[in-house]
């Protein structure tokens with residue numbers, strides 16, 4: 001029997017020109033008609049329905065959209081075998097990661113896709129991306145995924161890498177879990193995680209998150225001033241810093257140390273992420289990281305910046321105690337990091 005796939009449209013480049021008709025009208029039947037006219041293959045892959053949840057540039061996506069999506073999926077759960085979310089590429093990795101954290105114990109596929117060129121444009125990647133995403137959504141892989149340019153990424157491992165190439169996404173610290181080339185290929189381990197149809201129960205939905213965080217990127221010679229530190233720490237509940245390399249910050253001038261020390265004194269958790277796309281944060285590798293680790297700064301390990309920042313919001317939203325912050329961060333919720341013992345082994349070989 002044909003699988004039932006529900007497509008949620010949220011916006012982005014994908015529907016932009018369909019848009020005058022589609023998005024402006026916000027009428028699902030018109031959007032679906034237009035989509036099926038341009039991609040007539042879709043009904044042979046699955047029984048398709050479509051809902052327009054919103055039509056925004058994904059720069060405007062936020063916690064509200066994550067909740068909207070999670071609640072919609074919960075409501076539609078029993079009527080569909082899989083879900084596709086059309087989303088702008090700019091913040092797709094954040095929204096996909098958030099859903100992977102929010103929907104606990106997932107038993108069906110949630111596939112994010114979008115495109116670099118509108119579906120109406122010459123050489124658009126939208127057609128192939130939606131075909132791939134719908135096909136993937138029928139397979140029952142119990143994960144949130146990003147399907148783009150015929151590659152299948154884990155939601156929590158992917159980053160937007162290019163605004164120019166159709167190959168827009170990369171998973172730097174984890175291999176892709178499959179691809180749709182000449183053949184549809186999925187890793188055996190992932191295929192083994194598919195569970196029988198009768199057991200595809202509703203996930204536990206926990207939308208608690210707290211966006212009252214700040215993100216700072218360290219630039220050589222640019223120091224947070226005392227007044228900046230004071231006003232910042234008076235207004236946030238969590239901080240994520242993108243340090244250099246394996247998670248290092250300047251220590252000769254004490255500003256970053258002061259910032260972290262003062263934050264931690266106020267029980268504001270501080271996460272150290274890195275400006276490197278590839279490789280893990282390893283605070284014990286250099287003195288300029290160790291000092292921060294000794295203060296109590298949390299390592300983002302090999303998480304993407306997207307995963308680390310969303311995990312910080314989720315940690316605050318779930319009211320995880322300040323003392324449990326390291327444990328919470330080091331424990332994968334949805335494959336977002338390599339467990340610490342494995343990271344340690346890797347670092348060992350580099351010494």
Ligand code: ASP
Pocket residue numbers: 011012013014056057058059087088089090091114115116
């Ligand atoms: N600015 C667009 C968005 O993220 C880009 C895209 O969809 O590719 O909504």
